[in-house]
Amino acid sequence: MSHEKSSPSTDNALHDHAPGAGKTKVVETVGAGGEPQQHIAHDADHSDGVAHLTDNFGHRISDNENSLKAGARGPTLLEDFILREKIFHFDHERIPERIVHARGSGAHGVFECTKAIPELTKASIFQHVGATCPVFARLSTVAGGAGSIDTPRDVRGFAVKFYTDSGNWDLVGNDIPVFFIQDAIKFPDFVHSVKMEADRGFPQAASAHDTFWDFVSLVPESTHMVLWAMSDRGIPRSLRMMEGFGVHTFRFVNEKGEGHFIKFHWKPVLGIESTTWDEAVKIAGANPDFHRCDLFEAIREGNFPQWDLGVQVFDEEWAEKQPYDVLDATKLIPEEEIPVQIIGRMTLNRNVDNFFAETEQVAFMPTNVIPGIDFTNDPLLQGRLFSYLDTQKSRLGTTNFHQIPINAPKCPFHNFQRDGMMQTLVPVGRANYEPNSLAEAGEEGGPRACPETGYVTFPENGERNDPTQKLRIRPESFADHYSQARMFYRSQTESEQAHIASAMVFELSKVQLEHVRKRFLANLRNVDESLAKRVADGLAMDLPAKAKAAREPQDWGTSDALSIQKQAKNTMQGRSIAILFAEGSDLQEINRFKRLIESEGGTPVLVAPKVGGIAVKGGTLKADGLLAGSPSVLFDAVISILMPDQAAKLAHDSAAVQWFMDAYSHCKTIAHCKGTQVILDRAGVEKDDGVVPLDQFEKVGVKRHWAREPKVRDLA
Numbered sequence: 001m002s003h004e005k006s007s008p009s010t011d012n013a014l015h016d017h018a019p020g021a022g023k024t025k026v027v028e029t030v031g032a033g034g035e036p037q038q039h040i041a042h043d044a045d046h047s048d049g050v051a052h053l054t055d056n057f058g059h060r061i062s063d064n065e066n067s068l069k070a071g072a073r074g075p076t077l078l079e080d081f082i083l084r085e086k087i088f089h090f091d092h093e094r095i096p097e098r099i100v101h102a103r104g105s106g107a108h109g110v111f112e113c114t115k116a117i118p119e120l121t122k123a124s125i126f127q128h129v130g131a132t133c134p135v136f137a138r139l140s141t142v143a144g145g146a147g148s149i150d151t152p153r154d155v156r157g158f159a160v161k162f163y164t165d166s167g168n169w170d171l172v173g174n175d176i177p178v179f180f181i182q183d184a185i186k187f188p189d190f191v192h193s194v195k196m197e198a199d200r201g202f203p204q205a206a207s208a209h210d211t212f213w214d215f216v217s218l219v220p221e222s223t224h225m226v227l228w229a230m231s232d233r234g235i236p237r238s239l240r241m242m243e244g245f246g247v248h249t250f251r252f253v254n255e256k257g258e259g260h261f262i263k264f265h266w267k268p269v270l271g272i273e274s275t276t277w278d279e280a281v282k283i284a285g286a287n288p289d290f291h292r293c294d295l296f297e298a299i300r301e302g303n304f305p306q307w308d309l310g311v312q313v314f315d316e317e318w319a320e321k322q323p324y325d326v327l328d329a330t331k332l333i334p335e336e337e338i339p340v341q342i343i344g345r346m347t348l349n350r351n352v353d354n355f356f357a358e359t360e361q362v363a364f365m366p367t368n369v370i371p372g373i374d375f376t377n378d379p380l381l382q383g384r385l386f387s388y389l390d391t392q393k394s395r396l397g398t399t400n401f402h403q404i405p406i407n408a409p410k411c412p413f414h415n416f417q418r419d420g421m422m423q424t425l426v427p428v429g430r431a432n433y434e435p436n437s438l439a440e441a442g443e444e445g446g447p448r449a450c451p452e453t454g455y456v457t458f459p460e461n462g463e464r465n466d467p468t469q470k471l472r473i474r475p476e477s478f479a480d481h482y483s484q485a486r487m488f489y490r491s492q493t494e495s496e497q498a499h500i501a502s503a504m505v506f507e508l509s510k511v512q513l514e515h516v517r518k519r520f521l522a523n524l525r526n527v528d529e530s531l532a533k534r535v536a537d538g539l540a541m542d543l544p545a546k547a548k549a550a551r552e553p554q555d556w557g558t559s560d561a562l563s564i565q566k567q568a569k570n571t572m573q574g575r576s577i578a579i580l581f582a583e584g585s586d587l588q589e590i591n592r593f594k595r596l597i598e599s600e601g602g603t604p605v606l607v608a609p610k611v612g613g614i615a616v617k618g619g620t621l622k623a624d625g626l627l628a629g630s631p632s633v634l635f636d637a638v639i640s641i642l643m644p645d646q647a648a649k650l651a652h653d654s655a656a657v658q659w660f661m662d663a664y665s666h667c668k669t670i671a672h673c674k675g676t677q678v679i680l681d682r683a684g685v686e687k688d689d690g691v692v693p694l695d696q697f698e699k700v701g702v703k704r705h706w707a708r709e710p711k712v713r714d715l716a
């Protein structure tokens, strides 16, 4: 029996509900109460580009504006099944949001294998260069609710569903390669502490509050990830410019049954880019959907975001020699030790058609693995293997959530699971059990397992482990909580270190329990004394005694791969650059910059004091954004082309002055004409490598000028 044979066609389902678009035959009238009415002719059909409005059972509706009443001014009748169905459905539209990662943005795409690795894994997708499979990615924040802002300081989820020919593989990772805790049993405690506080319901989407810092200061294993979250990684510029990590050590298994440990990495082709904290806060006000819009618009414009998938491969022998445990999710493996080999590329090339049906209903599960990919004994991963299947029942309401099109595999699936709420398949025949001999009687006997091609769990249980003992114990090899946090901090540039210190000062300043601040500072002394001192000074607090470490931290050197600034790309690709103009600005000059930006893969955005069309030298020009509604925090660099009289006028407009002040204080390139100088003077913008005349824009490019930062911000 084949499930897909009896499955209703998704296409039909979609089209039956679609109102149709394009060449409609809609007649507009006005009802007795002045209400607008839109009707179609009784003989209209789909070919007219508009469908008949019906209820959910296919009954045509005659009036979508008025409920059925006992008299024109009388009460509404219970008999009105059309009204009742419409309101009933609306009343139940919302489903529970995800307990974590509630806010996310999704897109479809394709994954292509760029390096065959059959010696490492039998996973079908990695057998041949050029092999492809469809993917769906959901990139998310963690702490905030579904309606929260896109740019809080937070970890970002990086979940990808690969619809392979051997079933779905979900790589459910984050944009930070380590995690806050080592054992799944602490996850509910950790999440409770970071979410809005239980009694007051705030703060939303923020870690700057008592309970988060209370928890992390009591749990030293979280220190490494706290450093990452307080670094610029916690405030990405764009979802398209984040790295992704599988976090846990996984296992590849090849055809011979040999296993290799691996770590998964996603490397963004556009490079890694972050905002500054002040900028992230302002973006939240200017456009709370900043990341969602950015991803959607890039894909709509054909600027498809891409990531290379890489793996670090190592064996147990190597793992045994490391000063940390590779099963401990609070540790990473420096790329300098085990380089990342690129094995494929993901391109996100199609926006969702419907946010709810796809992005909201997609159900990722780390248990979705395919032959050739296996788990390890990482105790955080082991807990996740239970959690995700379990939570889908609560969120999507039925064990049949796998039938929702976004979750269904694209390869055939057959089994004896039956019935349940919202069963949409219609299995035929009597074979809902196995073994059976119905085939001998000419009936459909159903599917059977295959020992050769079916999923076989890797037999080894891991080294240094006695599976005959049942223990609630954390291995001693997990006890070093600070050495990698130190390595992370010391691998950052001076300006990145300052950002971490300032982020900690900011967050701890919101912590009202003073003993919590002290305890965190005491822990921080184990990471780096100068950092602890800096944060204490920023809070005007004395340094408390150093916390006792379970294991004395070691100096493990530095790793450039941990710094964003050391890997920064000076590129216009994927970046948006504002061109400010006003009356009389030179159209030719504006077009020259537009062409330059476009040819480099960037997006020029025209900004002006009015949008509808302004008389410029050489014609009339419409703007994409109003100056007052398009603050410079939304762009990666700004260009200003203004006639002196207009510049003089704008010098008295706070939106214009703030525009340059922000671009300057966020260390962005400002390319400007002579006329603009009057505004720059009012904004306190001083000349430097990034504040340049128009003709130097191309040479300077779109990058951050971090050397400027000490002039504009008093960092901790």
Ligand code: HEM
Binding pocket: 097, 098, 099, 100, 101, 104, 138, 139, 140, 156, 157, 158, 159, 172, 173, 174, 179, 183, 184, 185, 187, 245, 246, 247, 248, 329, 362, 363, 364, 380, 381, 383, 384, 387, 388, 391, 392, 395
């Ligand atoms: C024991 C630890 C963890 C537990 C129990 C846990 C549990 C959960 C749960 C219940 C959800 C909501 C899923 C849904 O409603 O669809 C979720 C989402 C998610 N988790 Fe975890 N999680 C854990 C650790 C992690 C770690 C270490 C990572 C990263 C490696 C991670 C990445 C994600 C992502 C990306 C999502 C969002 C998936 C989506 O976009 O729908 N989680 N997690």
